[in-house]
Amino acid sequence: MKEWYDAIHEAQNVEKLEEIRILVFGKKGVLAAEFVKMKNASNEEKAEIAKDLNNHKTTLMNEFTARKIVLQTLELQEAMKAESIDVSLFSSSSQSGALHPVMETMDKIVEYFNSMNFAVKTGKMVEDDFNNFEALNLPKYHPARDMQDTFYFKDEMLLRTHTSPVQIRTMMNSKPPIRMIAPGAVFRRDYDITHTPMFHQVEGLLVDEEGKVSFANLKYILEDFLKYMFGEVEVRFRPSFFPFTEPSAEVDISCVFCKGEGCRVCSKTGWLEVLGCGIVDPNVFEAVKYKNVSGYAFGLGVERFAMLIHQIGDLRSLFEGDIKLLEQFR
């Protein structure tokens, strides 16, 4: 019997082992033959031999099963080894597209004001003089209305120079209280390193009862907004002048590049101008025939925000559909 034990141990693959199994356990196998031989033995011997043979049968079967598991495992290992790959060949770069940084910045701005319960209002780009200028306390002879700055059409219509006409139209079409932002493209006749003839603005307006809306309210929301956009920055308000607000202010943040130390981007001042705002001028309310109200308004350039947030150096590159720039925003 010993040779069969050796044979099971020495079998190198599952097929060989199977052959051995048939030779040992098969109907015409070794064990069967031994049981046949047993017939000639005496009864006493029979019991002895049977016991011995049954022991061998059980042990051989155990040996066989164990060896089979070993061989199957080895074979699976071999098979998987054959399928091995060099994973480093498959380092992958994203093939998805990306949103435009200016549009994504605009989304981020809109998201903030949405959460502060501001409605989103949009309007048309071709506007008339009343909604773009007159109603905003920009009389005919105001320097900001110079031909140099505004795109006009032959029929005296114009391309809106800010999104403020959306505010005028909203006020004309609905009653206070109003709490809205107007995101969109605006146009100025200017084309150089820091100006493009089209850019994007988000302007905001809040109107409520007289005596309810204060400069302190304006300060609160803009400080909070700028921290949401730029992280922990210092915010500074400087009194300024806009025809449609009074009092007016320009808002600076501490330079995001040099942390206020002074660098090229902030012209060594440590501050970056990012917003204009103020309390709505009574002449504007008069133009839309609102009485006994108070309100604040603010406006910002989306490209400027996008350039500061993403450290984009060239304004004009934003309008060229350049994948080299865009693929960085995947």
Added chain:
Amino acid sequence: MIVTRSWLNEWIDLRGISTDEIAKTFNSIGLEVDRILKYRVPAKIVFGKVLECEKHPEADKLNICQVDIGTSTRQIVCGASNVRVGLNVIVATIGAVMPNGMVIKPVKLRGVESEGMICSASEVGLADAQSGILELDDSVGSFTLGQEVSENEILNDDLIELELTANRGDCLSVRGVARDLSAAFDRPIKEYNYTDNDEKRGIGRILSLSHEKDFDVSLCYKALELKGLTLPLVVKLRLAQLEESRDSKIESIMLYVTHASGVVLRAYNHSFFCDAADKTMAKIVLKEDDNGYACVKGQKKASTIGIIQSSESTVINDEGTILLEASYIPPDIISKKMAKNKIESGPIFYKSSRGTEPELSGGLSYCIDFIESHSESSTFGGNIKLSNSYRDKIVIVKKHEIDDIIGAVIDKVVVSKILHNLGFDISKSSADNFIISVPQFRHDILNKQDIIEEIVRMVGIDNIPSKPFVLTEANRLEDDYFSYKKRTIFRRRCAQSGFFETVHFVFDEKKTLNAYGFETTKSELELLNPIVKTLDTLRPTLLTGLLKAASSNVKNGYSSVKLFEIGSVFSPTREETLKMAMIFSGDAEAETLSNSGKPKKIDFAHFTQKISDIVGNVELKQYETAHSLSHTYQSAQILISGEVIGELFRVHPEVEKDYDLNNAFMCELEFDKIPYHLKTARQSSKYQASFRDLSIIMPKDMSYETVKNVISENATDELIRFYPVDKYSDEFLGENMSLSLRFVLQSIEKTLEEDDIATSMDAILNALNSKLGVGLR
């Protein structure tokens, strides 16, 4: 607007306040600081006096000077042509480090020892006030020989350039800026008063003034006999700091005093206004000129008020009888006129259109004082003036209105003090009301909020607390918000599908657009002042912008370009609509191991798949585009649920060539028509679906659309969907082809039996056969 610390000091005492603090204050009161420049003369540069001056024996252009520098006398060789005995000068002594880094050492110049250097303004880092060495006079204040120049306040001045907003004409003078600082620091402003001497000959003997009608203009004249005028160093220095210069001394003084006082001053040659018969009497007439501007005239026009002076009326040689004129015209009058009727304007227009100082006598007195102390001139007694009547503007503000708008309680005393220091009269105010009389120089103050703005800027916005607004709850999610959100969602889907978002100007080139068959804005509605020729109309399509962008990306080496844009386009009647467009050009995917570095080119099926991934299930119909960008045989209309939403096409080979593209596909959709609404779920079957494939033989030129329509019309309820899966043609089939279709059948009520399926399929086959003559393969 440029001011300097020492110049401001002439109007307001700024002792104890640092320049940086002043700059910070300017910013916080709304006068934005653009630039700060600190002039600092280095150490070991001292005041000296030239005692002797001889020609250098070996060099024509050099002088050997003995210079008293207080402690001793030094021999210095000087090359400046204006060096002479008796001159007070600036001397760089041994060891001084000049601003350019040069160190002063004892040297021999052509054999003569020189111990130091007599300096020009620019050599010591000052504004270039004078060519040659700086000739000191008492206008820079007192000094002792040997004293360090760095101790002198006028020479070591701090310049601050302010960027003024258009409403603050009152700050276009040193005095005006000082007035704002006076309110900010609560320090008084100094005034200059001139006392006329009675013994003088009266101005009436040499000047008469008449006017044709009432003008909204103020004029004031003084006359003097100008003689021996010298221009003090401080004037030269400050004009150099302003980077300004004038040809004559008197014109330099006019510029200087106007900048200092804010009053517009002009000097006229007296004889310009005299006629041949009477050389002693100047006759000035205030008239309206052909353009409707108020003018000062003699025989000819001498000047246009607030705009320009004729060169013939100016003073030549700084001598003789001259007339000094101070004038004021309200800024709105002049800017309205200029906007309507543009004429040549002079440097003063910038100031006069924003508002100059209306109180004329102050500026005129300052000017006369100044000339008298720097010349041997004699002034005629009195003045001749013409005043427009200014009615005080009264603004009434309630105390609580100030607090409400600011959002904080501002003490009444603080409000009064601020307004008083800014020149407002509030003497008639009551307990709750401020009755404010607005000075004429503040033409920008018209209403309550203008007054409140003055208080805000003086209190400082930083000192106002931030308070959240308490709002009434309201649903503000309206139509415009939903369309913005729809846009955001489709932009994200495009990006997920591999397209990059682009933004282009809404301008495009009319010529190119018309050449490709696009209709552009009607000529009577066209842009009047395009910025460049290539952006001379409003775009009617997004396609051309995408083509250009794709082209430049291909040139940058991108073999697969996927771009999209959602933006406004304009009809010929300039109606604005929103479109969404995509371009896919070149390789269908990136080069990878899996495609052995040879990716397939984008094809019609792949592109259509991309588009429907973004917008949902689409149907395509054979279509001919209105423009010529499309491939004649590969262009389609896109439909969703039976409605046309746009077009999809392969780019025409000629256009591909124009833009250096290889295999490009585009589509343009009307954004508002892309479905974006509530979806409702269909009841779905719990029973198994069955599949049947049929291959039919149909003519090659028969459109699948025809086949599809017949199948749809004759399908039983059990047919869930069907779609083509294979197309085959060979010689044997000839003009026919085989099209394999897969049918999916399912019932809501039961598992379909063979018989049910056969019934459904037979109905379809029969219809195809009878209506189209199409049968099984």
